[in-house]
Amino acid sequence: MKPAPFDYVRPGTLEEALQALAGHPEAKVLAGGQSLVPLLSMRLAAPAVLVDINDLPGLDHVRVSADGVRVGALARHAAVLRDPDVARVQPLVPLALANVAHATIRNRGTTVGSLVHADAAAEMPMVLRLLDGSLDVVGPGGRRTIPVAELYVGPLESSLHHDEIAVEAFFPALAPHTGVAFEEIARRHGDYAMCGVAAVVTVEGDRVVKASAGYLSVSDIPTVVDLTEALDGSISDASLAAAAEAALEQLDPETDIHATADYRAHLARVLTARVVTAAYENAREEKA
């Protein structure tokens, strides 16, 4: 379990980093390394060059403003998780981050790195998708913003170009009269979930006017389902069941060594009801 030979560069500026990427079609960007380094060690990935961006200045920020949370490419999960302003402006971010692996991994792994890795079993890509956020990237042609709807194009595949570096993610703020909730079920604490669901619910009075849920580990790309129509304005056993069925129509749970497809679908049903109900309760408290 030792990596195949690779060249290693550690640029001090973004320009140098972009040049390094441009010069090596086989290069990979190294930030926290929590997904990449194990792949290297198992020789499942063998990039010719690693471009280590940890020395790039001004990318470790967690900036919170009224419209949302901006997370720099070198901000560690742990830094985002412990920022009290993040929780205030968009509580779903820390709710999900607390479920990202273990403390040691969160201390090193970056939120933006996880977004770029585009794993449909990982919390943060799904959360970005559910919140309709975006990712800013810089390439030879300058900086551009990729809306999340255009970010995830296939299993473990994002629409970033090879010569681009993601520099900042944007998680929009919690809207008024809106509640969020998150729950996942994993074999062990901190493992990838067998199924996880996050919900965002907006109310007017007691009535649900908008609801959507994001799903972990039951589809091959981060998937969000609009449940507004299925819930038809109210929270009841029947409407929750209808919402879960609506969601399952867009999900594709698979069997692996940890759980059967049937069980994952069952968990999707159970968790949809739990998190939509919890988000609804939070939205009503928000209103009060």
Next chain:
Amino acid sequence: MTTRMMGAKVQRVEDDRLVRGTGRYVDDVAPDALHAAVLRSPHAHARIVSIDVDAVLDVEGVHAVWTHEDLEGAMADPLPLLIPHPTLTHGRTQYALAKDEVNYVGEAIAFVVADDRYVAEDALARIVVEYELLPAVVGIEAARSGANLVHDDVPGNVAARMEQSNGDAAAAIAAAPHTLSLDLHIERSACMPMEGRGTVARWDPDQGRLQVWTSTQTSTGVRAAVAAKLGLDLGQVDVITPDVGGGFGVKIVHPWPEELLVPLAAQRLGTAVKFTEDRREHFISSAHERAQVHHVEVGFDDEGRVLGLDVRFWHDHGAYTPYGLIVPIITSTQLLGPYKPGAYHVQFDSLYTNTVIVTPYRGAGRPQGCFVMERTMDAIAAELGLDRADVRAANFIQPDEFPYDQGLIFQDGRELKYDSGDYPAMLDKIKELVDWDGFESFRAEKAAEGKRVGLGLACYVEGTGVGPYEGAHVHIETSGKVKVATGLTSQGQGHQTAFAQIVADELGVRFEDVEITTGDTRRMPYAVGTFASRAAVMSGSAIHLAAKRAKEKALRIAADALEADVDDLEIVDGVVSVKGTDSSIPLGTVAVLSNPLRYAFDEASKAATQFNVGDPTKPPVAEDDEPGLEGKDFYSPPRSTFASGMHAVIVETDVETAEIRILKYAVVHDCGHLINPMIVEGQIHGGVAQGVGGALYERMAYDESGQLLNASFMDFLMPYVTEVPTSIEIDHLETPSPLNPLGIKGAGEAGVIPGSAAFAAAIEDAERLPITAMPISPSELFALRQAHAQEPK
């Protein structure tokens, strides 16, 4: 005044070093060594058509690349079959490097030595092997069918068939008022020590001597194997076992291919060579255990007393049988636990499969046996509508029946004769600890909250401290410090602490003044190893006996010096004194006097020179005496001593998600006299954690082609601290063993044994559906619920 150390919760002296990261493991030895890596078979079953290593020779930094063709003499022969048995009619072992055929994914094919492990792995990638694929035999069902064979010359894949009985079980079952039959399955798991296997060797060409450091549970075993395979005399080989990061059984297997290839490389290349196993290698090229399928027929009376028990089981032995039949023999004998069936018959088939070899893993066949027996007890109780604890009580061996002969032959070739125990008292304790009688009201309380809970109980007996022997050497230095060597190895058990407690008590010296060395053949070349919960029993007893000898000699010399009678002397805090007087002499001075000197080199040694001591008319060292204040002795018991225990667990099974949560875990444990209750409880905690792993998380997920799908800690679900009970309630019972001077029994494996049995019982009790296979995951429990809901009632 020295207080008695035996039985005290003495802080482990090892921990400061180990917890601070200053332990010294094999990989820390010889940082300048060359590194070895092994090419392993990617196929479960294949013929090797050709191996081309030419491309490796060009790789810069590569010093050697070997295949089987490069091995000579005994090194080219199959590895030893360590524990032969008459019924192991078709024993097979692998070669250090595969010859012609591979039989599991991970089997060693080629060996590369390079400047570092990176270069060595780059070199492996350039070796080209042409394989002719053969059908893989994976799992017990495939092995039993015999449609494909692992070894061409082993019909039906049967390595061994063994049968034992006590009475006529078939007749007893036929005549019984009630009968049941059960089919019970246990999956594969593995030891998973934090430190994998590892070996470093250095050859001294001037002296013709080999030094080997290896992460093993038996340094003397490795020494003998290396000497035999390399054609060296034992006296040319030292094997040293430094700190070992866990063994749990896998490191009693020896010699591993690398334990021979590394010393051979050191000898051939004339430089230090190192192999450090990585985690993936540990999954696919060390050893696994546990997988067995059992069929039970039982006949019983109205009180649930077992009149006849017939067990047939099939043991998945993996590709080879280097450690003989120890695991299935233990299942077949220890299955009986604390019970005395009217008659018993057991038969097992040990089957080859194209998977990693199976050798003892902590518990070693007992978790399976316990699962079978305890599931049977629960089934009897359910059938008769009796309390599960009452059915067990009706079957217990009674305290006045010891020694109790089960009428079988145990894994050590000796009678399965229990030395002592008190199972009824133990049952009372566990029922109290888990509030057995209050459980139904707890269940009702939880049901009112919409929750589902269940209670499980499992009992076991464990033969510990198997022979043949261990020895110890105790040396009292002139400084008064006591240096003790015993040959078996330490993997973190706390031997330095527990053994020092024994010495401090016996010699009357301060605990801090005792230093223990284990696993170094230079200090104690006669030893067996650390396995079968035997270190405390075997080496503890040997150390006690050796300390006693040193003490006798110290008292004899002191009596002479103090002009007193031996019987009037006592040793306290390292000072020998005449009781009730201030006449005394430090043990260090006694050590000086024990060694008549010609030359003085300091003030203390002056006292032992020829003009100062001794009767000038007699030899300075008497004919039947030796210089020095030392004691050496060996302990060799007639048979094992039998520890016992009972575990009870309360679980909640999530009504919606089928998750299984542990609400309470209780243990009553009897290992005779306790040397250090804190260490025993630590052993129980670790064992329970492994029991949780075996019951709820761990399995080896082989696919049909023999690929191990979860060969990493990401997918092999060893429980984290978050998955094991936050507290484990422990109570002890102490029924001393009459077989050794300290009255102790082994405690190393106990905690893991009843895990699967107790969890299966608790989940069954919560769910009201039969649990017949372990481990069980939430996904599997969900599937059982679905299947059960569809069954006609």
